[in-house]
Amino acid sequence: MTNYIIKRIIRGIITLLIAVSVTFLILRFMPGDPTTIMLDPRMNEAARARLLKEFGLDKSLIVQYFLYIRQLLKGDLGYSFIYRTPVTQVILSRLPWTLLLMGLTQVVTMLIGIPLGVIAGYRKGTLLDHLINAFTIFGISVFIPWLGITLLYFFGYRIPIFPIGGAYTPGVEGITYLKDVFMHLVLPVLTLTLIYLANYVLYMRASMVDVLSEDYIRTARSKGVTENTVVWKHAVRNALIPTVTMAGLLLGRMVSGAVLTETIFSFPGVGRMIYEAVGQQDFPVLQGAFLILAISVIAMNILTDLIYAYLDPRVQLN
């Protein structure tokens, strides 16, 4: 198991290194002077020359690459043009909101998606199965901002049950604060859940169909175990194992959804910040946001893989 953990962490580091290299390539190999991209255009010439030297932009590309990595290792992502503060600081103050949004969505999609998938798989070919399938096709086809806008229109504007944006009401404290944050989270989480639910449903359904045709299920049935126990205990337990890998894969994709959803709901996370940075051409923030989101996703992927290894003893043998 220790070996597996070490291997997994090394793979995570390699993934991160590739992510870093890709951003380096994008920012340095594009038409135009990289300095115009990474430095504030409103800066005077002397300050600009000093910064160029400081960042080593007068040196060869290879040297620049290592300087870039060294700089990142120190946690230095540069200065934001808009906020006039270190990018790392700005992003880390926003990150908890995004992690909260994505974490909650992950939990809710699992809690709803897995049982739906089990039912669809168990009742394969019935009307219920078709209904669940139609619903999941809707999920993979709908444009996230529209779903957000629609929910906002109905439940924030027409029937104002939920707030129409932000993550909290300024000035509210204590228990009311928790309740307030919860109310702000409902619509964004619902939006993301409706989109990503399909993944769990389809995966769990396929997995159930496979497992239910296995011998040990027939054995359990012929032993006289009740149908409920067969499905929800014997079958689901094994069908769940491959679904755990889905959780990891989904994280990277969920970031895209989070960016769009946070934009709609003016949610103060990293996603909304990316949207604002696009408008302001704030490249240090864009780059920093990507790298920090990548680190979060990689870390959570390692975690899901470890859980997977724990659940499925076969992984440890390899």
Added chain:
Amino acid sequence: METDKHKNENKNREHETLLQVFIRSFFRNKLGVIGLIGVIIIILVALLAPYIVEPVSGYGDFENILNPPSQAHPFGTDDMGLDIFSQVIWGTRTSLQVGFLTVLIALVIGVPIGLISGYFDNFLATIGMGLTDVFLTLPVLPLMIIMAAVIGSDIKNIALVIGLFSWPKLARITRASTLSVRNMEYITAAEGLGASNFKILYKHVLPNVSAPILVNMTIIIATAILSEAGLSFLGLGDPLTWSWGKILENAHQSGAFLSAWWYSLFPSLAIMFFVVSFNFIGMGIREALNPKLRQR
């Protein structure tokens, strides 16, 4: 593929080519046919846009701001008084262009990587597989945003950006299919006869992995449209073309979506129609190609 052999053996109708078998089974699948009709409609709308409605131009019509759907404006007008119907119709061209360019780029990168990493067992294969896995885990939208922001929002650039990050899915599916034919007897036979690796990959492996590639191409087109709309929505669209994502961005930025339901509804329906059509075609092809799923 073995299934092809089965098809030949079980064939009651003689003189029927595999293509005919495929077409016949495709047309038996309702979803696939619906998808095909949808895609034909989309292509026709894109081609015939100049004959359907004039493109919007100018600074708008301030007499007719946010008018609900009417005879003159079937989809209503936006916060500048511009006709939304026209924007949606002309947006079809953008979406279709982006979809096809993206899938082309994804094919050029993804298929060779998939073939190599599935067929060989060497350093190159490991790298190909590793890269695929990395790009499947990384959050690609922020990466696309950085790149689009750097290289500028020309429509071709947008397609390039989306294509550069759409190939991993294709590479993975190609690799999986290559692995499954890798050890079949006819490949071993070709190797024994001294065929070069390139020839084996090109003439023997590729034709047999093309079915899953075809299915995934439709899905990549569908996803590309959602990505293009997403980038446009975040303000990274081509300012000189009409795009469904951009209409939604305008609706959101002006705040008009709360009072004018038609502003966001119609472009969104267009996106959904597009995505569902391509997904359905994919499902139809998959079922038509899979003898286990095919309804005879």
